[in-house]
Amino acid sequence: MEIASDGQNDRRSVTKVMAGVERILQSCKKMGPCEGKTGKAEESLRMKEITASTSIREILQACPSARRIFDKHGLHGCGGENGPAESLEFFASVHEADLGAILRDLNAEMQKPQQEPYVYQESLADYIYRRFFKWGIAIMLSLGGMWGVISLLQISLRKELLQPDLLPAIHAHAHAMIFGWVGLFVMGFAYQSFPRFKVTTLWRPRLANLTLYLMLCGILTRAAADVLQHGAAALALGSLSVIVELTAISLFILIILKTSARSLAPHNPYETLILSALAWFLIQAVFSGLFFFAQATAGSPEQTIFRIALLDAPLRDMQLFGFAALIIAGVSQRFVPVVYGLGKPEHDHQRLIFWLMNGSLVLDIASYMTLFMTGSRIAGFFLEAAYVLMPVWAVLLVIQLRVFKQPTQTDRSWKFIRAAYVWLLIAMVMMPLLMPYSAIEGEAFSHAFWGAHRHAFTVGFVSMMILGVSSRVVPILAGIDSKQLSSLWGPFVLLNAGCAGRVVLQVLTESFPGVAYPLIGLTGVIELSALAWWGVGLWHVMNLAKTHRASVLKAPIPIEAH
Ligand code: HEM
Incomplete structure (x- = not known):
C-alpha cells in the first residue's frame, strides 16, 4: 500500500483507520444496505431506523443517496466520500438544522431511495482549507517560529530585551505570525466553514485560491523587506508586499460577503463580531504598511526608535485585539457551545461584548497615541480606562461561552x-x-x-x-x-x-x-x-x-x- 512506505506514523494511522472502517462495515453488515445500494430491492436488508445517535458514515454506507439530504443542510464534502464519523445529532447541532426534520427525510429516503445515483466529487471549495492550513503551519514553523526562537536565544545570551539590531528579525517574525499563521488559518477556516454555517456554497472558489498565493507573496516579500530595512530594494519589496496583501485581504472579505449574500439563513449576532474582525484585518494591513514605511524612510536611528515606539503598540493591538480576538470571539460563539455541548448562556451578552471589544480598542489606540505625542494626563487616564475594559470583555466572553x-x-x-x-x-x-x-x-x-x-x-x-x-x-x-x-x-x-x-x-x-x-x-x-x-x-x-x-x-x- 502506498501509504505504508511513508513511515511508522502513517502505518499506525492507517491501521487505526482500517480498524475503524472494519468496525463501521461490521455495523453496516448488521444493518444491511438500503435498496439503492444493492439494486436488489426485494432481497436487500434495510437499516431498521436511523436515530439521532447513528453516525453519518453509517447512514451513507447504508444509503448513499442520503448524501443529498445532508448536502442540503451544509455537509458538502465534509468527511470525504464516506462522510464523517460523527453522529447525526452532532451534525444537526453544528449545522443548526432541525434534527426531527432530517430524521424524517432520512428515514423516508431509506425506505424509498432516489433512483438517480449520487456521484461524490470533491471540489476546490471542499479542500481549499488544506492548502491554507498547510501553508499556515509551514510559515509558523519556519519564518515565524525560527525567527522568534533565534531572537529569544539572542536576548537570553546577551541578557537584554531591547536590542535595536534584533528589531528587523522581530518585526519579520511578528508579520509572518500574524499574516501567515493567524491570517492563513482564519482564511482557510472561513472558506471551509462559513458557507456551511450559512447553509450555502463558497462564492468563487478559484478567486479564494488566488488569495492564498497573494498572501504568500506578501509574507515572503515583507520578510525580505524587513531584513533589508532601508534602500530602494527594501522600499520596492515593501510596496509589493503591501499591495498584494491588501488585495488578498480585500478579496477575502469580498468572497465572505458575497457568500453571506447568497445565504437565506437568518443573520446571527456572532456574525457582527466576525464582520468587525474582518474590518480590523483590513485596517491593520494598511497600518502595517505605514509601520514599515515609517521605519524604512526614517532619517536616523533616533527617528526609527521614535516612530516604532509611536506605531508599534497600536499596530499590535489592532492585530491582536481587533483581528485575532474578534474573529476568535465570533467563531467561538458559533462553534464552541454546539461542538462541545455546553448549552446556551442564561443571559446573552454578545452585543455588549462586541461594543466592549471594539470600544476599548479604539479608546486604547487613540489615547496611547495622544499620550505618546502630548504626555497628557487625561490621555493616560483614558488609556488606563481602555485597559480596565479589556478584562471585562474577556470575563464576559468566558461566561457567554x-x-x-x-x-x-x-x-x-x-x-x-x-x-x-x-x-x-x-x-x-x-x-x-x-x-x-x-x-x-x-x-x-x-x-x-x-x-x-x-x-x-x-x-x-x-x-x-x-x-x-x-x-x-x-x-x-x-x-x-x-x-x-x-x-x-x-x-x-x-x-x-x-x-x-x-x-x-x-x-x-x-x-x-x-x-x-x-x-x-x-x-x-x-x-x-x-x-x-x-x-x-x-x-x-x-x-x-x-x-x-x-x-x-x-x-x-x-x-x-x-
Ligand atoms: C514559537 C513561539 C514564539 C517565540 C519563541 C516568539 C518570540 C518572540 C520574541 C523574542 C519577540 C520579541 C520580544 C518581545 O518584544 O517581547 C516576539 C515578539 C512578538 N511576537 Fe512572538 N514568539 C513566538 C510566537 C508568536 C506567535 C504565535 C505570534 C502570533 C500569533 C507572535 C507574535 C509576536 C508579536 C506580535 C510580537 C511583537 C513584535 C513587536 O514588538 O513589534 N509570536 N516574539
Whole structure:
C-alpha cells in the first residue's frame, strides 16, 4: 500500500483507520444496505431506523443517496466520500438544522431511495482549507517560529530585551505570525466553514485560491523587506508586499460577503463580531504598511526608535485585539457551545461584548497615541480606562461561552479550548496592571511586562485556539474518527509549559535577570517543539484525507446481504 512506505506514523494511522472502517462495515453488515445500494430491492436488508445517535458514515454506507439530504443542510464534502464519523445529532447541532426534520427525510429516503445515483466529487471549495492550513503551519514553523526562537536565544545570551539590531528579525517574525499563521488559518477556516454555517456554497472558489498565493507573496516579500530595512530594494519589496496583501485581504472579505449574500439563513449576532474582525484585518494591513514605511524612510536611528515606539503598540493591538480576538470571539460563539455541548448562556451578552471589544480598542489606540505625542494626563487616564475594559470583555466572553462548564461532548481538542480561555483571562488581567507595574519599576512602559502579556495572548490564547479548533475540525473533514488519533497531550503540555515559562521569566528579567535570562531562551525551543509535534500530526491527518484515506476505504470489502 502506498501509504505504508511513508513511515511508522502513517502505518499506525492507517491501521487505526482500517480498524475503524472494519468496525463501521461490521455495523453496516448488521444493518444491511438500503435498496439503492444493492439494486436488489426485494432481497436487500434495510437499516431498521436511523436515530439521532447513528453516525453519518453509517447512514451513507447504508444509503448513499442520503448524501443529498445532508448536502442540503451544509455537509458538502465534509468527511470525504464516506462522510464523517460523527453522529447525526452532532451534525444537526453544528449545522443548526432541525434534527426531527432530517430524521424524517432520512428515514423516508431509506425506505424509498432516489433512483438517480449520487456521484461524490470533491471540489476546490471542499479542500481549499488544506492548502491554507498547510501553508499556515509551514510559515509558523519556519519564518515565524525560527525567527522568534533565534531572537529569544539572542536576548537570553546577551541578557537584554531591547536590542535595536534584533528589531528587523522581530518585526519579520511578528508579520509572518500574524499574516501567515493567524491570517492563513482564519482564511482557510472561513472558506471551509462559513458557507456551511450559512447553509450555502463558497462564492468563487478559484478567486479564494488566488488569495492564498497573494498572501504568500506578501509574507515572503515583507520578510525580505524587513531584513533589508532601508534602500530602494527594501522600499520596492515593501510596496509589493503591501499591495498584494491588501488585495488578498480585500478579496477575502469580498468572497465572505458575497457568500453571506447568497445565504437565506437568518443573520446571527456572532456574525457582527466576525464582520468587525474582518474590518480590523483590513485596517491593520494598511497600518502595517505605514509601520514599515515609517521605519524604512526614517532619517536616523533616533527617528526609527521614535516612530516604532509611536506605531508599534497600536499596530499590535489592532492585530491582536481587533483581528485575532474578534474573529476568535465570533467563531467561538458559533462553534464552541454546539461542538462541545455546553448549552446556551442564561443571559446573552454578545452585543455588549462586541461594543466592549471594539470600544476599548479604539479608546486604547487613540489615547496611547495622544499620550505618546502630548504626555497628557487625561490621555493616560483614558488609556488606563481602555485597559480596565479589556478584562471585562474577556470575563464576559468566558461566561457567554460557558467554557468552564462540564461539556457533554469531550474530545482531544477540548483541553486546548479551555486552556486558551484561561490564557485569555491571564493576558487581559495583565493589561490594567501594566501602567501601575511600570510606575513601580520607574518606567513609562515596562517592555518586559508588555512582552509577557503579548506572549500570553499570542501563544497562550490565539495559537492554543488554532490548535484546538483545527484538531477538532480537520479529522471531521477528513472523515477520520478523532478518538482513533493521538490524544495530543504531549504538545499540549509542552506548549503550556513553554508559554508559562516565557511569561513568568520575561517579567522576572527586571527583578531577577541572573535567573530569568539564561532560562528564557529555552522556552522558545520548547514551544516550537510543541508546535512542530502538533503540526506534523495535523499535516498527516490532512494527507489521509487527501489521498490515502479514500483509497483505503475504496478497497473492495464484501458486504453480504442477508
Ligand atoms: C514559537 C513561539 C514564539 C517565540 C519563541 C516568539 C518570540 C518572540 C520574541 C523574542 C519577540 C520579541 C520580544 C518581545 O518584544 O517581547 C516576539 C515578539 C512578538 N511576537 Fe512572538 N514568539 C513566538 C510566537 C508568536 C506567535 C504565535 C505570534 C502570533 C500569533 C507572535 C507574535 C509576536 C508579536 C506580535 C510580537 C511583537 C513584535 C513587536 O514588538 O513589534 N509570536 N516574539
